[in-house]
Amino acid sequence: MTIMRSKKEKEKRINLPGILAAAAIGIIQFQDVFLLYRRIQNGEAISVRLSSGQPAAFLIQCLLEFLFPAVLLILFALMLKRDFFPSMYMTLKGKWQRITAAILAAAIIGLTVYGLILKPDKGSILLSLFYYLVIVAFAEEFVIRDACTYFLRDASWLLRYLLPNFFFALPHLFNYAGWGKISSGVLLNFLFNGILLGYVFGGCLLQLFKEKSGSIWLPVLLHCLMDYSIILKY
Numbered sequence: 001m002t003i004m005r006s007k008k009e010k011e012k013r014i015n016l017p018g019i020l021a022a023a024a025i026g027i028i029q030f031q032d033v034f035l036l037y038r039r040i041q042n043g044e045a046i047s048v049r050l051s052s053g054q055p056a057a058f059l060i061q062c063l064l065e066f067l068f069p070a071v072l073l074i075l076f077a078l079m080l081k082r083d084f085f086p087s088m089y090m091t092l093k094g095k096w097q098r099i100t101a102a103i104l105a106a107a108i109i110g111l112t113v114y115g116l117i118l119k120p121d122k123g124s125i126l127l128s129l130f131y132y133l134v135i136v137a138f139a140e141e142f143v144i145r146d147a148c149t150y151f152l153r154d155a156s157w158l159l160r161y162l163l164p165n166f167f168f169a170l171p172h173l174f175n176y177a178g179w180g181k182i183s184s185g186v187l188l189n190f191l192f193n194g195i196l197l198g199y200v201f202g203g204c205l206l207q208l209f210k211e212k213s214g215s216i217w218l219p220v221l222l223h224c225l226m227d228y229s230i231i232l233k234y
Contacts, residue, residue: 124234
């Protein structure tokens, strides 16, 4: 009886269709970032910092970047129906969760107020807030640590954490290269000097934050705050 149960548990943990689905999502996400990298290389993409000069074109660019997460949102909503919000961790329950969310939101608002008061380009501050909150933080958290992990929910914790966050870490190679040419030195440094593992570890922490809090919104707000702080350098 015990042997049969252990075999069933093992079969449940090795869910090949789920692994392939999670990997496919990660690969498509990487491809989207790669296409953005190519547009930047060709001078076709609008920088977030200079977005106020072409706000309409920049918003269209954002919508194109958000296309894959939007498709996933619709597909999961249709597939899960009433279970969509709890299954995708899109609720916010518990006292400490709400307090933490309020603190993170207050920090983002404070950063925005600081930028609007002290930075000359007010438009870029507001467009940056939208970009880093929706297009970066929400999109990445939903795609990587919601959609990917949904297909790995019955897998071992090691696979559930490492596979999605590998695909979270990999596109950061372009950011590490400053969105410029990726030389062999840059690539080797990213792969072997712990930088790739650093992003994997950071992604795992965000996923743990999601699972322990029971909400995707806390990692989204934290992710946004970390990236949006770039406006301090504007």
